[in-house]
Amino acid sequence: MKRKYIIISSISLTLISMFYSCQTAETVQKDTYYVNGRDLYIKHCQNCHGEKGEGLGALTPPLTDSTFMKANKENLACIIKNGISTPVTVHGKVYEGKMPEFNLANIDLAQLIVYITNAFGHKQGMYTNQQVEKDLKNCK
Amino acid sequence: MKKQYTFTCAILLAATLFASSCKEDRKLPIYGVRDTKTIKNPDGTTAVDTIYQTIPAFKFLNQDSVYITNSQFNGKIYVADFFFTSCTSICPIMHRNMKTIFEEFKNNPDVMFLSHTIDFKYDKPSVLKKYAHKLGVDGPKWQFAYGSRDSVYTLAEKSYLVAVNVDSTNRDGYVHQGFLVLIDKDRRIRGAYDGTNPEQVAQLKKDIPVLLAEYKK
Numbered sequence: 001m002k003r004k005y006i007i008i009s010s011i012s013l014t015l016i017s018m019f020y021s022c023q024t025a026e027t028v029q030k031d032t033y034y035v036n037g038r039d040l041y042i043k044h045c046q047n048c049h050g051e052k053g054e055g056l057g058a059l060t061p062p063l064t065d066s067t068f069m070k071a072n073k074e075n076l077a078c079i080i081k082n083g084i085s086t087p088v089t090v091h092g093k094v095y096e097g098k099m100p101e102f103n104l105a106n107i108d109l110a111q112l113i114v115y116i117t118n119a120f121g122h123k124q125g126m127y128t129n130q131q132v133e134k135d136l137k138n139c140k
Numbered sequence: 141m142k143k144q145y146t147f148t149c150a151i152l153l154a155a156t157l158f159a160s161s162c163k164e165d166r167k168l169p170i171y172g173v174r175d176t177k178t179i180k181n182p183d184g185t186t187a188v189d190t191i192y193q194t195i196p197a198f199k200f201l202n203q204d205s206v207y208i209t210n211s212q213f214n215g216k217i218y219v220a221d222f223f224f225t226s227c228t229s230i231c232p233i234m235h236r237n238m239k240t241i242f243e244e245f246k247n248n249p250d251v252m253f254l255s256h257t258i259d260f261k262y263d264k265p266s267v268l269k270k271y272a273h274k275l276g277v278d279g280p281k282w283q284f285a286y287g288s289r290d291s292v293y294t295l296a297e298k299s300y301l302v303a304v305n306v307d308s309t310n311r312d313g314y315v316h317q318g319f320l321v322l323i324d325k326d327r328r329i330r331g332a333y334d335g336t337n338p339e340q341v342a343q344l345k346k347d348i349p350v351l352l353a354e355y356k357k
Contacts (some may be wrong), residue, residue, distance in 0.1 A: 047228060047230070047232045048228065048232045050236070056232055056235075056236055056275070057274050057275045057276040058273070058274035058275075059232070059274045059275060060232065097274075098226075100311070
C-alpha cells in the first residue's frame with residue numbers, strides 16, 4: 001500500500017515538473033537573447049551604467065526607470081548605435097553629457113535591448129531583429 | 141591526567157600567542173627605488189640610512205582653478221590616480237570604486253584623494269569641476285588636478301609608477317593603467333591597487349586604517 005503511494009506520487013511529480021518545464025519556442029528564444037544580452041551589457045555598458053543599471057552619480061543615467069524605458073523603447077536601438085548628446089530625463093533628473101556610439105550588429109542590439117528591458121526590474125518581453133531594423137530606419 | 145591538562149594549556153597558550161603576533165602591527169610595504177646615505181651620528185660614528193622614493197614637488201591647477209602643491213597633502217595620506225573625463229573604459233569603474241572609499245573616509249580629515257587628468261587638451265579646470273560635481277564629490281577632500289602633458293605624464297610614470305600615454309588608435313585617445321596609489325604622510329608609495337578589481341579595492345579600504353595607525357604611535 002505504502003509502496004503504491006510512493007510510486008503514484010513520484011509519477012505525478014515527474015508529470016507536473018515536465019508540464020512546467022515545457023516552454024514555448026518564444027520564451028526559449030527570449031531567454032537566449034537575455035543571456036547573450038547580459039554578456040554584451042557587461043562588455044559594453046556596465047562600466048558606466050553599473051552592474052545593477054544604477055548609473056553613476058549625475059554622470060551616467062540609471063537604466064531603472066521603467067516609464068522611460070517603455071516610452072523610449074523604439075529609440076533604444078538608435079541611442080545605442082549612434083550615441084546621444086542631447087539631455088535625457090530619467091527618474092525626473094536631467095542628465096547632460098554624451099554617450100558614445102556602439103556600432104553593434106542588429107542581432108547584438110536586439111539581444112542587448114532584450115536584456116536591458118527585462119533586467120533591472122523591467123518586464124517588457126521579446127524584441128526581435130526585425131524590430132531593430134525597423135527602429136533604426138526611423139533614427140532622428 | 142595532570143600532564144594532559146598542562147599539555148592542553150601549553151597548546152592553547154601557544155595558539156593565542158601565535159594569533160596575536162600575527163594581528164599586531166601589520167605594516168604596509170614601502171615601494172619604489174631605494175638609495176642609501178651614510179650619516180654621522182652625534183657621537184662621531186657613522187651609520188647607513190635608507191632613502192626611500194618619494195613623490196617630488198608638484199604644482200597643478202585644481203577643479204577650482206587654484207594651484208595645488210604638495211603642501212595641500214601635508215600631514216595627510218592620500219589615494220592618487222590618473223584618468224580623464226571623457227574616458228568610457230576603465231575610469232567610470234575606478235571612480236565608482238574610489239567613491240565608495242571616499243564615502244567611507246569622508247569624515248576622516250587625514251585622508252585625501254587626488255585624481256590627475258591625462259587629457260591635457262580637453263580636461264581644463266572647468267571641465268573637471270563639472271565632472272567632480274556630477275560624480276558628487278566636489279569639495280577640497282578630493283582634488284582633481286590639471287597640468288601640462290609633460291608634468292603629469294612624467295609624474296605618473298616616474299613617481300607614481302603608473303603607465304599613461306596618448307594612443308591615437310584607441311577610441312578614447314588615451315591609454316592608462318587603473319591603479320589607485322596609496323601615498324603616506326612622508327610622500328612614500330605604500331600600495332597600488334587595481335581600481336577596477338573589487339577585491340583589491342576592498343584591500344585598499346582595509347589598508348588605509350593600517351597606514352593611519354602607523355602615525356598614531
